[in-house]
Amino acid sequence: MDDDTRQRMKGAAKFMLEFYKILMGCFLTVFVPHSCGEAMCSFSHNLYGSADGFHQVAVLTNTLCFLAFLAMYFCEITRENWCITYLDIDATKSNNNLDHAIERYPAFKRRMHALNANYQRSVAICSAAHATNLGVSMVDVLHSWPGAPAIAPLLSYVMLVTMKLAGARSIANASLKSERAYSAYLSGPKTYNAIDVDHRLPEEPAAEDSAEAEADAEADAEADAEPAEPAEPAEPAIVVEVADDIHAPKNE
Numbered sequence: 001m002d003d004d005t006r007q008r009m010k011g012a013a014k015f016m017l018e019f020y021k022i023l024m025g026c027f028l029t030v031f032v033p034h035s036c037g038e039a040m041c042s043f044s045h046n047l048y049g050s051a052d053g054f055h056q057v058a059v060l061t062n063t064l065c066f067l068a069f070l071a072m073y074f075c076e077i078t079r080e081n082w083c084i085t086y087l088d089i090d091a092t093k094s095n096n097n098l099d100h101a102i103e104r105y106p107a108f109k110r111r112m113h114a115l116n117a118n119y120q121r122s123v124a125i126c127s128a129a130h131a132t133n134l135g136v137s138m139v140d141v142l143h144s145w146p147g148a149p150a151i152a153p154l155l156s157y158v159m160l161v162t163m164k165l166a167g168a169r170s171i172a173n174a175s176l177k178s179e180r181a182y183s184a185y186l187s188g189p190k191t192y193n194a195i196d197v198d199h200r201l202p203e204e205p206a207a208e209d210s211a212e213a214e215a216d217a218e219a220d221a222e223a224d225a226e227p228a229e230p231a232e233p234a235e236p237a238i239v240v241e242v243a244d245d246i247h248a249p250k251n252e
Contacts, residue, residue: 003088003089004084004085004196007084007186008084010185010186011077011084011186014185015073015077015185018164019073021157021160021161021164022066022069022073022160022161024160025157025158025160025161026063026065026066026069026133026161027059027062027063027066028062028133028134028138028141028154028157028158029046029058029059029061029062029137029141030043030046030047030062031046031153031157032137032141032150032153032154032157033146033149033150034046034141034144034146034150035144035145035146035147036144040149041144052143054139054140054143055140055143058136058137058139058140061132061133061137062133062137064133065126065129065130065132065133068125068129068130069126069129071122071125071126072119072122072123072126072168074122075115075118075119076119076122076168076184078115079115079116079118079119079184080183080184080185082111082112082115083112083181083183083192085196085199086108086111086195086196087108087181087192087193087194087195087196088193088194088195088196088197089186089190089191089192089193089194090193090194093193094193095180095191095193096180097193097194098181098191098192098193098195099179099180101194101195102195104201105195105199105201108195109179112179112181113176113179116172116175116176116179116181117176119168119171119172119175119184120169120172120173120176123165123168123169123172124169126165126168127165127169130161130165134158168184180192180193
């Protein structure tokens with residue numbers, strides 16, 4: 001199993017856990033206990049059985065808030081999947097390594113900025129929807145307040161959603177401000193600080209090696225351009241013939 005598959009599996013597991021929490025935290029009117037006289041209202045009564053007009057408005061508000069969270073999760077998962085596909089987490093490199101590496105990939109840089117911006121907007125919309133939903137739901141719950149049984153569920157559901165939004169807002173703002181890609185699902189927190197090996201361009205030669213190669217090429221070109229000097233003619237050998245009888249004794 002490669003690293004990309006493991007990261008996707010971790011993200012999917014965390015999403016399923018968060019999805020349950022968000023479902024409970026958005027439908028406060030349904031999951032927080034209500035009082036129906038001397039007994040607690042049933043789940044079906046809280047969902048669709050009440051004839052109270054404001055309660056129905058509260059359920060509709062819960063639904064709209066939940067849809068806003070689904071849109072935020074769509075942006076979040078799309079962003080995370082893109083980061084897993086095109087970026088990588090390299091423990092041997094610094095967190096700001098991507099600041100320089102991504103300059104060779106302008107298309108990646110533009111896409112990362114767009115995903116971070118969409119994520120930040122979706123978090124802002126969800127925050128407004130959550131605040132509105134909390135106010136409407138509190139009015140509805142207090143209208144049929146059952147007492148102590150409602151305190152623990154109400155606080156826990158609100159805290160779960162608030163903590164999720166706080167974490168998402170922190171990641172979105174930091175990613176957009178520093179032009180980086182902080183993971184929304186991997187614990188740590190993790191920063192995507194390198195280009196994925198499957199999408200890297202060929203490595204450029206080092207500056208020193210490139211300079212030496214250029215110098216050698218220039219030297220070779222100059223050597224080829226210079227005409228070869230003509231060879232000097234060899235001096236003729238001087239041959240001295242000595243008569244055989246010069247030093248021979250004379251016969252008298």
